[in-house]
Amino acid sequence: MLDFNLLATAPDRLWDAATVVATVPEAETTASSARLTQSEDPRKHRRIPLEGRAILVHENQIIGVYTCNLSAAGVGFFCPFQLFPATETQLIIDGIDLMKITVETCRRLSKNCYKCGAIFSERSKSPGELRDIFSRLRKSTDEGDK
Numbered sequence: 001m002l003d004f005n006l007l008a009t010a011p012d013r014l015w016d017a018a019t020v021v022a023t024v025p026e027a028e029t030t031a032s033s034a035r036l037t038q039s040e041d042p043r044k045h046r047r048i049p050l051e052g053r054a055i056l057v058h059e060n061q062i063i064g065v066y067t068c069n070l071s072a073a074g075v076g077f078f079c080p081f082q083l084f085p086a087t088e089t090q091l092i093i094d095g096i097d098l099m100k101i102t103v104e105t106c107r108r109l110s111k112n113c114y115k116c117g118a119i120f121s122e123r124s125k126s127p128g129e130l131r132d133i134f135s136r137l138r139k140s141t142d143e144g145d146k
Contacts, residue, residue, distance in 0.1 A: 007137060008052030008067040009094045015053060021064030022080040023112045047071045050137065055092040058083070067093070072130055074119035075101060080112045088121060095136040 015021075050070040054077060056063040069076040075091060083089070087103040101118035108114050 008050050008054050010053045010055045010064070010092060011094050014055045014062055014092065015064055018055065018062045018064035020061075020080045020112075022066055022078045022114075023110070024066050024078050025110050025113055047076070048134070050075070052093075057090040057092065058087075065091075068115070070133070072127075074104070074117060075099070076115070076117050078109075079106070079114045079116050082106055082108065082114050083116055089118075091118075093137075096133055 047069040048071065050067045052067055054065050054067050056065045056077070056079065063080065065080075066078045067075060068078065077091070083103045083106045085103055085105065089101060089103070091099045091101050093099070100121040102121045103116055103118045106114050106116040
């Protein structure tokens with residue numbers, strides 16, 4: 001099985017401009033080791049852990065969110081407020097083109113923390129597009145280790 005070490009980051013100027021930032025419950029940060037294997041996960045597209053910060057552009061506001069996973073079909077993230085299914089918005093991760101997403105699920109975990117799942121609005125990412133995203137995220141992770 002491939003071992004991905006991917007880290008999302010948001011441009012500092014946008015993160016600093018965020019009107020509100022999500023919090024992540026400690027239980028969620030320690031749960032990363034208990035992820036489902038590909039054979040246990042019933043989803044069509046394998047989810048790859050993608051931990052870090054991103055920017056959600058929602059109703060002309062800049063919101064700080066934390067990502068948790070990425071797949072060919074969409075992205076999982078923690079948001080500081082509830083987003084309703086079918087909400088269309090945009091996600092910014094440094095080094096990746098703006099991603100238009102549509103919220104599918106959103107559940108409250110704690111105050112200022114909702115775990116959301118969204119699909120890419122236009123279409124699922126092709127294997128080539130995913131490889132490009134992964135290489136960009138892996139490169140930024142490797143540069144951060146130096």
